[in-house]
Amino acid sequence: QLQLVESGGGLVQPGGSLRLSCVVSGFALDYQTIGWFRQAPGKEREGVSCIRNSDGDPYYFDSVKGRFTVSRDSAKNTVYLQMNSLKPEDTAVYYCTAEARGSSCYMGYASGMDYWGKGTLVTVSS
Numbered sequence: 001q002l003q004l005v006e007s008g009g010g011l012v013q014p015g016g017s018l019r020l021s022c023v024v025s026g027f028a029l030d031y032q033t034i035g036w037f038r039q040a041p042g043k044e045r046e047g048v049s050c051i052r053n054s055d056g057d058p059y060y061f062d063s064v065k066g067r068f069t070v071s072r073d074s075a076k077n078t079v080y081l082q083m084n085s086l087k088p089e090d091t092a093v094y095y096c097t098a099e100a101r102g103s104s105c106y107m108g109y110a111s112g113m114d115y116w117g118k119g120t121l122v123t124v125s126s
Contacts, residue, residue: 002026002115004096009120020081022096031098034079035105038092047108086124093119
């Protein structure tokens, strides 16, 4: 079992920045991909970004490409999501997820992710 704990959410004005963190722990630190998903009120969960465990290769969905950056600190078992130029439509609960094997993250297939954190709320509003 993996445990994922997110932090760093909050209220920010449009155009501002936030950095989310996800600490990964557990008996079996054997996963292929860490993914960030988000869910806005009244909407389905959608993919934000993925990062491959083996080499840190990042992937971004179109809605955040050029504004968000995913990175990791392997020594700290922590994955980060730097969010810049935030827009009101970025308002959502952001979830850190992990996938043991497969390509669900890259397809934005939330139901295919194996582990989920509890989420952290990001509100972009003036």
